[in-house]
Amino acid sequence: MKIRRAARPVPVRVRPPAPTKSGAFEFRFGYHDDMISVGKSASTTRSGPRPIRNEDIVMRILALAVLAVAMVGKTATAQAQTYDPAYPxxxxxxxxxxxxxxxxxxxxxxxxxxxxxxxxxxxxxxxxxxxxxxxxxxxxxxxx
Missing domain, CATH: 3.10.20 (Ubiquitin-like (UB roll))
Structure with a gap:
């Protein structure tokens, strides 16, 4: 039986803050180029497209289902034919x-x-x- 060594800790590089067009400063951490914006638009963003996860797909399906139920609930019921074609x-x-x-x-x-x-x-x-x-x-x- 072999004993495994613990994984090495990932070194973290901190880049100096750089101002963006919106006036916020971006800090980049690690090798993955994750960005955290601080300032006028303080929201977490990424520098590229992230992979779609199963949780994202489930949330989108649930959101569409809720939207569909709301749309069906708001529609008016169809009226039956007003005239009986058997009488003139x-x-x-x-x-x-x-x-x-x-x-x-x-x-x-x-x-x-x-x-x-x-x-x-x-x-x-x-x-x-x-x-x-x-x-x-x-x-x-x-x-x-």
Whole structure:
């Protein structure tokens, strides 16, 4: 069994402070060129791109997930189709100055007007009425 020696301590070089464009002084320590800014913009920066760590990826995924949940929570729910395509006439009923809804269950304007009588309502033609498709006549083959 071999006994390992302890790792040698890494020598630290301290470079003299150099002023930057922002007026801060940068101190560089060690061999990795880590920079610590002191002065007007006192934030820790690095002189080059640092490798992306797993913690960075996890934090980015969590941030995007929170953003996605917030965006979905703020969206308005979609309204259902207002007009029923099975009936040609709709009754538009007013509940207030700008609030109204439609009842599409009338087959004729007179039928709708009878229901609208005495109410804050009006009859409108259903723009989405699906007209019944006429059936094709079947040809019967005649045997001679």
């Amino acid at each position: 006439v709709c009754l538009q009923i007013y509940q207030g100055m700008v609030d109204y809804y439609f009842e599409c269950r009338y087959t004729s304007i007179p039928q709708c007007q009878a229901s609208a009588s005495g109410r804050a309502a009006q009859c409108v033609v259903n723009p989405y009425y699906a007209k019944p498709v006429p059936r094709k006549k079947r040809r019967t083959s005649k045997s001679h």
